[in-house]
Structures are given as structure tokens and as C-alpha cells.
Amino acid sequence: MAEKAHSSSSIMYVVIAIAVLLVVVFVPLSMLGKGSAPAGNTDDADQRIQPVAKVAFQKAAPAAGGKARDGAAVYGSVCMACHASGVAGAPKAGDKAAWAPRIGKGSAALVKSVISGKGAMPPKGGGADLTDAEVKAAVEHLVGLSK
Ligand code: HEC
Structure with missing residues (x-):
């Protein structure tokens, strides 16, 4: 029983170590990724440059x-x-x-x-x-x- 408790707590350490590693390695990577994303993602840019409101006088589509x-x-x-x-x-x-x-x-x-x-x-x-x-x-x- 004591043996089992010991092994499960060392698994915990491994899990924590992996989690810390993920945060340290991938958070900066994903921030870098965001910085370079707009080049390929023009949809986003198009959205952001939309005027706040559009006023257009249109002819109604003919019936x-x-x-x-x-x-x-x-x-x-x-x-x-x-x-x-x-x-x-x-x-x-x-x-x-x-x-x-x-x-x-x-x-x-x-x-x-x-x-x-x-x-x-x-x-x-x-x-x-x-x-x-x-x-x-x-x-x-x-x-x-x-x-
Ligand atoms: C250019 C912008 C614009 C367009 C296009 C427009 N409206 Fe309006 N509408 C307004 C504004 C501004 C008011 C408020 C007028 C006021 O009370 O001074 C208004 C008010 C109204 C009112 C309330 C009138 C009253 O007596 O209180 C109705 C009903 C209405 N609009 C219907 C329409 C309908 C139906 C259409 C399309 C056929 C339309 N509007 C198109 C700008 C617009």
C-alpha cells in the first residue's frame, strides 16, 4: 500500500514537470505564432478594418x-x-x-x-x-x- 502511494506521487511529479515544461515552452511559442499569423490570415484583418457602420442607399431588388x-x-x-x-x-x-x-x-x-x-x-x-x-x-x- 505504502509502495503504491509512493509510486503515484512520483507520477504526480512527472505530470507537474511536464505541465511546467509545456507552459514554459509552448506559451512563448504560441505568442510568437500570434505575432506572425496576420500575414496568412487576412480574414481577420478584413474584419478589423470594416467601418463601424455602413450607410448605403440601395435600390430594392426587383420583384x-x-x-x-x-x-x-x-x-x-x-x-x-x-x-x-x-x-x-x-x-x-x-x-x-x-x-x-x-x-x-x-x-x-x-x-x-x-x-x-x-x-x-x-x-x-x-x-x-x-x-x-x-x-x-x-x-x-x-x-x-x-x-
Ligand atoms: C438612411 C437611414 C434610414 C433608412 C434607409 C430607413 N430609415 Fe426608417 N428611420 C430612420 C431614422 C433616422 C428614423 C427616425 C426619424 C425621426 O424620428 O426623426 C427612422 C424612423 C422610422 C420609422 C418611425 C417613424 C415615426 O413616425 O416614428 C419607421 C416606421 C421607419 N423608419 C421605417 C423604415 C422603413 C420601412 C424603411 C425601409 C423602407 C426605412 N425606415 C429606411 C432612418 C432610416
Whole structure:
């Protein structure tokens, strides 16, 4: 029994010695590795140089077969540019506190604001080719995300 205890404690010493060695040898190595990584890893660099926010006025993608674009499609191509991140003070999609007072005005009033533009939001959110029905669908989609 005593013999067994002795041998297991010398295994402990070996394990500790290996652990110390790993720390001493590999931690500096991995720090070196990090220093030279960006040369091969441009994804990372691309991510870091992204602008904080992008504002883009885009044309909404044309609807297939002349059908009206649905709210999600219009939101994704036009409205998201500001409302996903809150550019220019736009109430952020999903921010219930920011949306509650606006939703309270009723959906017709919101649609009207978007069609004619409001504050930093251009008419139709910049999607000049949107029909009123498409604007309405996009407002409903955005409100749905934020309730
Ligand atoms: C250029 C950025 C921008 C784009 C693009 C944009 N918005 Fe806005 N939106 C804003 C800003 C800023 C406000 C806040 C205006 C204010 O209250 O002064 C706003 C407010 C709103 C409101 C609240 C209006 C009110 O009366 O309180 C709705 C609804 C809305 N946007 C929907 C949309 C929809 C739908 C689209 C796409 C068709 C869109 N927005 C595109 C910037 C944008």
C-alpha cells in the first residue's frame, strides 16, 4: 500500500514537470505564432478594418415576375441599412423601448412617415422605386421585429 502511494506521487511529479515544461515552452511559442499569423490570415484583418457602420442607399431588388416585394425583402434591401444598427439615430429593429412610442402612433402614421420621410430618413427610406404597399409591408415587418 505504502509502495503504491509512493509510486503515484512520483507520477504526480512527472505530470507537474511536464505541465511546467509545456507552459514554459509552448506559451512563448504560441505568442510568437500570434505575432506572425496576420500575414496568412487576412480574414481577420478584413474584419478589423470594416467601418463601424455602413450607410448605403440601395435600390430594392426587383420583384420576381412584377409581384410586390414582401416586407422582409424590402426591409433587407432598403431599411436594414439604417434600422439594423441604428444609423443616424434610426430606431433599431428589435429595440422595444425605442419602438413602443412610435408603434403607439398607429401603423398608418408610421407608413406615412416613411413614405414622406422623417428626420434623417429620406422618403421611402431611400427606396424611391418602392410602392406604398411595399413600404407598408416593410413597416409591418420592422414593427413585427420590434414588438
Ligand atoms: C438612411 C437611414 C434610414 C433608412 C434607409 C430607413 N430609415 Fe426608417 N428611420 C430612420 C431614422 C433616422 C428614423 C427616425 C426619424 C425621426 O424620428 O426623426 C427612422 C424612423 C422610422 C420609422 C418611425 C417613424 C415615426 O413616425 O416614428 C419607421 C416606421 C421607419 N423608419 C421605417 C423604415 C422603413 C420601412 C424603411 C425601409 C423602407 C426605412 N425606415 C429606411 C432612418 C432610416
